[in-house]
Amino acid sequence: MNAPAKVPPPAYDLEAFAASLGDVPVETDAKTLQKKSRDFFWFSPVLKRELQGKVAELIVVPRDEADVVRVASAAARHRVPVTIRGGGTGNYGQCVPVQGGVVLDMGALSAIEWQKGARLRVGAGRKMHLIDAETRKQGYELRMHPSTKRMASIGGFAAGGSGGVGSVTYGGLRELGNITGARVISLEETPRVFELKGDAALKICHGWGTTGIITALEMPLAPAFDWIDVIVAFKDFMTAVRFGHELALTDGVVKKLVTPIDWPIPAYFQGMEQHFPKGSAAVIAMIADHSIEPFRSLAAAHKGEITYEKATDESMGARPLYELTWNHTTLLALNVDRDITYLQSLYPPFGFLEKVAEITSLFPRDEVIHHFEFTRYAGLPTGSGLPLIKYTTDERLNEIMEIYRSHGVFIADPHIWMLEDSAGYKSADADLMGFKREVDPLGICNPGKMRTYVPLR
Amino acid sequence: MNAPAKVPPPAYDLEAFAASLGDVPVETDAKTLQKKSRDFFWFSPVLKRELQGKVAELIVVPRDEADVVRVASAAARHRVPVTIRGGGTGNYGQCVPVQGGVVLDMGALSAIEWQKGARLRVGAGRKMHLIDAETRKQGYELRMHPSTKRMASIGGFAAGGSGGVGSVTYGGLRELGNITGARVISLEETPRVFELKGDAALKICHGWGTTGIITALEMPLAPAFDWIDVIVAFKDFMTAVRFGHELALTDGVVKKLVTPIDWPIPAYFQGMEQHFPKGSAAVIAMIADHSIEPFRSLAAAHKGEITYEKATDESMGARPLYELTWNHTTLLALNVDRDITYLQSLYPPFGFLEKVAEITSLFPRDEVIHHFEFTRYAGLPTGSGLPLIKYTTDERLNEIMEIYRSHGVFIADPHIWMLEDSAGYKSADADLMGFKREVDPLGICNPGKMRTYVPLR
Numbered sequence: 001m002n003a004p005a006k007v008p009p010p011a012y013d014l015e016a017f018a019a020s021l022g023d024v025p026v027e028t029d030a031k032t033l034q035k036k037s038r039d040f041f042w043f044s045p046v047l048k049r050e051l052q053g054k055v056a057e058l059i060v061v062p063r064d065e066a067d068v069v070r071v072a073s074a075a076a077r078h079r080v081p082v083t084i085r086g087g088g089t090g091n092y093g094q095c096v097p098v099q100g101g102v103v104l105d106m107g108a109l110s111a112i113e114w115q116k117g118a119r120l121r122v123g124a125g126r127k128m129h130l131i132d133a134e135t136r137k138q139g140y141e142l143r144m145h146p147s148t149k150r151m152a153s154i155g156g157f158a159a160g161g162s163g164g165v166g167s168v169t170y171g172g173l174r175e176l177g178n179i180t181g182a183r184v185i186s187l188e189e190t191p192r193v194f195e196l197k198g199d200a201a202l203k204i205c206h207g208w209g210t211t212g213i214i215t216a217l218e219m220p221l222a223p224a225f226d227w228i229d230v231i232v233a234f235k236d237f238m239t240a241v242r243f244g245h246e247l248a249l250t251d252g253v254v255k256k257l258v259t260p261i262d263w264p265i266p267a268y269f270q271g272m273e274q275h276f277p278k279g280s281a282a283v284i285a286m287i288a289d290h291s292i293e294p295f296r297s298l299a300a301a302h303k304g305e306i307t308y309e310k311a312t313d314e315s316m317g318a319r320p321l322y323e324l325t326w327n328h329t330t331l332l333a334l335n336v337d338r339d340i341t342y343l344q345s346l347y348p349p350f351g352f353l354e355k356v357a358e359i360t361s362l363f364p365r366d367e368v369i370h371h372f373e374f375t376r377y378a379g380l381p382t383g384s385g386l387p388l389i390k391y392t393t394d395e396r397l398n399e400i401m402e403i404y405r406s407h408g409v410f411i412a413d414p415h416i417w418m419l420e421d422s423a424g425y426k427s428a429d430a431d432l433m434g435f436k437r438e439v440d441p442l443g444i445c446n447p448g449k450m451r452t453y454v455p456l457r
Numbered sequence: 458m459n460a461p462a463k464v465p466p467p468a469y470d471l472e473a474f475a476a477s478l479g480d481v482p483v484e485t486d487a488k489t490l491q492k493k494s495r496d497f498f499w500f501s502p503v504l505k506r507e508l509q510g511k512v513a514e515l516i517v518v519p520r521d522e523a524d525v526v527r528v529a530s531a532a533a534r535h536r537v538p539v540t541i542r543g544g545g546t547g548n549y550g551q552c553v554p555v556q557g558g559v560v561l562d563m564g565a566l567s568a569i570e571w572q573k574g575a576r577l578r579v580g581a582g583r584k585m586h587l588i589d590a591e592t593r594k595q596g597y598e599l600r601m602h603p604s605t606k607r608m609a610s611i612g613g614f615a616a617g618g619s620g621g622v623g624s625v626t627y628g629g630l631r632e633l634g635n636i637t638g639a640r641v642i643s644l645e646e647t648p649r650v651f652e653l654k655g656d657a658a659l660k661i662c663h664g665w666g667t668t669g670i671i672t673a674l675e676m677p678l679a680p681a682f683d684w685i686d687v688i689v690a691f692k693d694f695m696t697a698v699r700f701g702h703e704l705a706l707t708d709g710v711v712k713k714l715v716t717p718i719d720w721p722i723p724a725y726f727q728g729m730e731q732h733f734p735k736g737s738a739a740v741i742a743m744i745a746d747h748s749i750e751p752f753r754s755l756a757a758a759h760k761g762e763i764t765y766e767k768a769t770d771e772s773m774g775a776r777p778l779y780e781l782t783w784n785h786t787t788l789l790a791l792n793v794d795r796d797i798t799y800l801q802s803l804y805p806p807f808g809f810l811e812k813v814a815e816i817t818s819l820f821p822r823d824e825v826i827h828h829f830e831f832t833r834y835a836g837l838p839t840g841s842g843l844p845l846i847k848y849t850t851d852e853r854l855n856e857i858m859e860i861y862r863s864h865g866v867f868i869a870d871p872h873i874w875m876l877e878d879s880a881g882y883k884s885a886d887a888d889l890m891g892f893k894r895e896v897d898p899l900g901i902c903n904p905g906k907m908r909t910y911v912p913l914r
Contacts, residue, residue, distance in 0.1 A: 118682060118747040139596055139680075170708050177709025177751035199754035220711070220747045223596075223680035225575060249836025251627050252634025254677070290575040290677045294634035297656035350807065379706025381836055 017078040027059040041093040046415040086156025089148035098448040124155025140221035147326035171376040181218025186439040212439030225288035229321035231308035243302040248374040254288035349380035474535040484516040503872040543613025546605035555905040581612025597678035604783035628833040638675030643896040669896030682745035686778035688765035700759040705831040711745035806837035
């Protein structure tokens with residue numbers, strides 16, 4: 001799948017580039033270069049093989065937007081590839097500099113520019129948990145965040161993420177309305193500034209940082225309820241899934257996370273396994289405190305046993321339950337078993353339960369281990385599955401994906417690093433491609449990730 | 458449909474009852490008796506014929522719960538029918554004393570007992586707009602309200618309503634979680650107090666005041682966003698419906714109301730008709746101010762023309778747009794044309810658009826005039842239609858309902874006053890019936906509305 005891009009790696013004069021940066025801070029020590037040229041691509045044995053060892057020649061750390069403009073101009077003049085980096089929590093090598101050049105660490109652009117009620121404008125480099133820490137003071141929080149909230153930056157999430165904790169209410173990040181504005185700097189000799197609003201703001205989504213440098217975002221906020229972390233144990237996985245599905249469909253119960261997991265997943269949860277009865281399936285959920293009584297009624301109606309109920313705690317050392325879900329499940333499993341990898345699936349909203357029963361019957365229980373995160377997809381509740389896979393060979397991995405697909409379940413292959421191979425893009429989406437032509441005419445913005453892009457100059 | 462109940466009207470000694478009330482306030486003048494024995498049943502020509510002239514012998518106006526207990530005990534001892542009344546904004550004669558007796562006006566039980574964040578406990582008699590007026594100070598508001606918010610009481614809405622403005626997000630009132638607690642007084646010689654929590658609180662829903670006297674409710678609240686009233690004009694009704702449907706499915710855009718209306722409905726909107734282009738269909742919506750830009754993008758994508766955009770204003774003399782929707786549409790049409798009545802339909806969530814196209818093709822456009830309020834039903838967005846009907850005969854009215862039903866659209870006949878004939882009850886729901894046995898063993902609580910109930914004593 002990961003055929004190389006047709007664009008040859010550009011030649012460039014790094015020294016001349018570095019000299020033209022003036023006092024923009026840079027980092028050059030080998031350890032930092034290595035560390036900041038990586039993300040969580042090693043969740044995939046395929047990507048691990050293919051992306052390991054790709055290292056930037058220089059890390060540039062702009063202090064503000066003026067620095068970003070300076071870097072963008074210098075990169076354009078010297079044709080230096082620029083790979084933009086937030087928290088580095090992605091899983092597809094989005095911030096791996098596959099053609100070398102420099103990595104742009106956006107961490108310092110982290111100011112909250114303003115907050116007006118449920119509207120926020122924030123620097124792209126701000127960590128998501130540091131956004132909520134501020135906005136919660138006024139009663140608001142981000143609508144959704146990945147399980148890596150405590151590491152991930154808002155810019156990285158917008159550019160490379162798809163949804164997360166909160167998507168059971170608001171749908172995916174790319175749903176209209178979930179990003180309301182973006183400020184993007186083009187990579188040109190004289191960089192231009194783009195202020196995108198309304199549906200145009202969605203152009204920056206899931207472009208993997210190939211479409212210019214996002215410096216600020218406008219995000220709509222959600223009410224910051226007091227969330228309760230809950231674990232409910234069930235006798236078997238399908239009972240857990242049925243409960244989760246009904247909970248997802250119950251609009252009167254306010255929730256942020258609904259994750260059914262099959263045994264033996266809880267056995268991977270080191271330090272938390274005592275909250276999961278041995279051999280049982282479970283649902284992990286986040287429920288608004290004012291919805292906890294009806295939630296308990298629903299759990300009782302499904303014969304679930306509540307084994308954990310505690311206010312969500314994101315303080316240092318604490319373990320919010322969302323850090324057991326989404327792709328943290330894979331991380332925790334990998335800590336115990338190095339042969340584990342995962343898949344990304346999206347089930348059809350209609351006939352969801354029947355489809356889950358069908359798919360789970362197709363694989364040995366120790367080869368494909370299921371969990372779902374409920375989400376809304378185009379307005380309809382459904383399950384986004386991130387099953388753990390006991391990896392044997394690339395062939396078997398591809399075969400498993402083909403079996404899913406042939407049974408009508410959408411698979412976004414997480415073992416690729418080409419944008420076009422991801423999330424159903426055949427060639428890069430027209431809007432994305434058109435926007436890339438605007439902001440990256442030279443093809444130096446995260447080059448090598450968009451196979452079908454031909455630079456204008 | 459409105460076959461009389463099998464229970465014969467009880468005989469009672471009103472004077473003895475009145476004497477035992479002590480200083481509980483009562484009203485006896487003919488005008489008040491008439492006024493407080495009515496609701497909006499006259500929207501239906503059938504109910505108008507059948508319920509007109511049913512008048513209570515006494516209006517009792519308890520000042521507090523102690524008064525309610527006194528009334529309940531006296532009524533039980535003297536076998537006096539008690540019909541409970543809030544704002545009297547229902548449409549099925551729920552608060553018409555069909556077997557005489559007394560009407561209990563709950564208006565004075567209107568205190569907010571407490572508010573803790575998104576939780577509220579409030580007296581059943583409080584008007585809904587006076588709830589929001591208080592809770593909005595802390596950033597919260599009721600999740601949903603009928604179009605009669607400025608007249609309706611919360612107790613009446615809970616007992617007799619089904620949903621309303623806000624249901625596009627939270628679903629119907631009876632969805633688990635939308636009422637979290639209720640306090641109910643039984644009608645017995647020694648009245649008992651029931652504190653219902655969790656799913657048990659739903660027992661009081663849609664029982665039409667036949668299941669004891671609700672004195673207080675616990676309601677979960679929603680964030681009180683700044684709402685914007687919007688009108689978008691479209692070339693034809695199906696285009697308006699398609700836009701409304703997509704808006705309902707767009708979880709990233711926060712909204713409280715989505716109502717597509719066909720021409721000539723706007724012609725009935727006296728004083729507001731200038732905001733609707735002549736001959737055009739339209740969508741009336743309430744959008745959170747922080748979602749207005751993506752809303753505008755969506756409207757533009759559907760070639761809608763925004764003809765009105767203004768902060769929702771509920772102050773005296775102002776006209777919030779929700780007062781053009783739900784059953785206010787019928788009210789405004791009746792002001793212009795006395796031959797108008799209406800139906801209540803619920804479309805299937807799957808194949809919704811095709812079904813609307815099918816149904817609208819079955820009737821002359823001047824006999825059945827369509828509007829929808831989008832709602833969530835069991836977690837899925839769909840349209841609740843309240844079409845205006847140009848009434849000719851009962852036979853034709855029934856025929857229209859049968860045509861809807863034979864095409865797979867659910868009809869809740871609004872031309873009945875028997876609970877069992879309403880909203881799909883064949884016999885009264887088991888839970889409701891069991892609860893009624895607890896709180897009304899003598900069958901004196903709004904008697905004559907539950908045909909299948911046989912008193913215990």
